[in-house]
Amino acid sequence: MSGHEHGPRIEELLGRMTVEEKLGQLQQLAWAWDTGPGGGDTVAAETAARKGLLGSVLNVVGARPSNALQRIAVEESRLGIPLVFGLDVIHGFHTTFPIPLGQAAAFDPAVTVADAEVSAREARSNGIHWTFSPMMDVTREPRWGRIAESMGEDPYLTTAYAVAKVRGYQGDDLRAKDRVAACAKHFVAYGGAEGGRDYNTVDVSEQRLRNLYLPPFKAAVDAGAATVMAAFNTVNGIPAHANEHTLTGILKDAWGFDGVVVSDWTGVLELVTHGGAVDEADAARRSLTAGVDMEMVSTTFVEHGRDLLASGALTGERLDDAVSRVLRLKLRLGLFERPYVDESAALSAPSARARAAAREAAGRCMVLLRNENALLPLDASGLGSLAVVGPFADSGDLLGTWTLPGAPEAVPVLSGLRDALPDTGIRHTPGVAAEGADTSGIAEAVAAAEAANAVVLVVGEPSAISGEAAVRSELGLPGAQEELIDAVAATGTPCVVVLVGGRPLTIGGWAEKVSAIVMAWHPGIEAGPAVADVLTGAVVPGGKLPVTFPRVVGQLPLYYNHERTGRPYNPAEPDVTYVSKYLDVADGPEFAFGYGLSYTTFEVGEPRLSCERIASAELRAGASVEVSVPVRNTGDREGEEVVQLYIQDPAATIVQPVRRLRGFQRVRLAAGEEQHVRFLLGAGDIGYWTNDPKGVFTVEPGEIHIHTGNSSRTGARRTLLIT
Secondary structure: OOOOOOHHHHHHHHHHOOHHHHHHHOEEEEOOOOOOOOOOOOHHHHHHHHOOOOOEEEOOOOHHHHHHHHHHHHHHOOOOOOOEEEEOOOOOOOOOOOOHHHHHOOOOOHHHHHHHHHHHHHHHHOOOOEEOOOEOOOOOOOOOHHHHHOOOOOHHHHHHHHHHHHHHHHOOOOOOOOOOEOEEEEEOOHHHOHHHOOOOOEOOOHHHHHHHHOHHHHHHHHOOOOEEEEOOOEEOOEEHHHOHHHHHHHHHHHOOOOOEEEOOOOOOOHHHHHOOOOOHHHHHHHHHHHOOOEEEOOOHHHHHHHHHHHHOOOOHHHHHHHHHHHHHHHHHOOOOOOOOOOHHHOOOOOOHHHHHHHHHHHHHHOEEEEEHHHOOOOOOOOOOEEEEEOOOOOOOOOOOOOOOOOOOOOOOHHHHHHHHOOOOEEEEEOOOOOOOOOOOOHHHHHHHHHOOOEEEEEEEOOHHHOOOOOOOOOOOOOOOHHHHHHHHHOOOOOEEEEEEOOOOOOOOOOHHHOOEEEEOOOOOOOHHHHHHHHHHOOOOOOOOOOOOEOOOHHHOOOOOOOEOOOOOOOOOOOOOOOOOOOOOOOOOOOEOOOOOEOOOOEEEOOOEEOOOEEOHHHHHOOOOEEEEEEEEEOOOOOEEEEEEEEEEOOOOOOOOEOOEEEEEEEEEEOOOOEEEEEEEEOHHHHOEEOOOOOOOEEOOOEEEEEEEEOOOOOOEEEEEEEO
């Protein structure tokens, strides 16, 4: 989209607007959810809309209340400029899909397209024009609750999902009745918050900013993302809401972003608390001049904008630029021509088709972490009896963080298993609560396990301790759940653990005591049927971990794409002292990035290159190297494998990570079938950004090691020489 497609209309509107009306377009106020106009909590928004001093509202839910408020703005204000309505539609509106981290585990961006398209259709029919999603904060910090909203620790995987979700939300035309404007958030480096504490400091080098945190945002902007949200954190001492280098220098000037930069909730006002502004007027000045275009909830722009203009602290050109961006968004959404939604067409519940899409997505997202003695899939015909145990076995609390009020609960796992196994005698008992120290129910769970041929034990995190402001200092199962696992596993009855949650958990204390582990994440509205699909083999698991699972919290941060040290640990020499290791825990993770099993087996062969040497100048001119990788299903049933390609630059001016994911493809193979998966590597895959704040990308001569396999711990390798 060009920034000039609505130029004349925008100029005409700007010429008619007063300073107050211009500042009003930069204001977004919160609503009281689905309350209609006339409520005590909504008077400020209604009054501002009537005076033409409001640009946007968030949290209006429903076609009727949104139309009522829109009529005030369009039919009662002087210029009749429509409002744009925003809402946090993160992984579903009525139909809740798996959490974003779970979607990333599918290693299949089509999963997130399905989520975005269903969400956009449901939301737009209810008057929502704009979603504050996708969150594309790369993070290596599982203590951070918002890892659940992320796509994990890798910038390449995150980029693929970010682009897919932007396109899924927006389609080809934002005016369409089933599309919404996307918001790339949080700009930038929010996932690097120290200690995993929400809203905390981020201190990051320029090269790490550009190589790790910025790529998903650049790709989202190139894909047409309509808006970007500033982050709560500081970036190298400068609050993101006042960071001219990132908001204007990189985002707007270097990348040519012509959409709206919106603040996070009261993020402008919080510049004062951050120590980055003297008072509210100074906060407005710093944020506006740095590049924020719209202020969410706090009101410093409208209260102090005129004085800032009068003093010269804010230029008229910058004010008009911000207003133009807001008007352009509204024009792109078609709100001037069609400000209202058809109340009779508002979707009020998940459709059967939407539920089916959510169920398929949840099954594709699950990761098989362990399967001793091929316990899974469960033998539906010969199982006989099954104990279904655990605090989440008969729970609807499987939607995860950021679900909307009124969204239907998840179908419980117990229900899904009963439907899938009608001839199996199923006995259920929770054993323990999700949280708390009460262990009085463990004896009943043990009795159920002893009387059964197998146990499905559903444990994990409640949704409430995942997401924003849900930071944990320990990553084990809460309450007495680990005691429950120990007791049930001690019966000797084959035990499957279905692990639900919004982050990697430290499971080393009990992982080897059970026969099988399925990481189900928070799987969404169709949780129970999807879990049953995987446990019974109706769906063969093919997901992979998008984030490293540590052994203990003390290892954090722990991630696959780390830089090398001068004294790396060598597992072949475990007794060497002066190397980079811990004294009291084994080296490496419990489960590595990209890891995941299946009910069949695969063999990923050696990579083959279209050429073994290529000039740096050729790569910069657009040339690429094709990598072909054979993959064969060596088992006795159909399944899916994710073929992964990693590169390593073993000697660079700036030390490069030991592995960098630069390609993945999920393929379905029949028993015995072989395919050749092909990847293209270009300059963007092989080179890297330097520490130059102006943004310098380099492709240096030397060897590049190309690794292929089915996890980040691949062995197959070829060498490409860059000349």
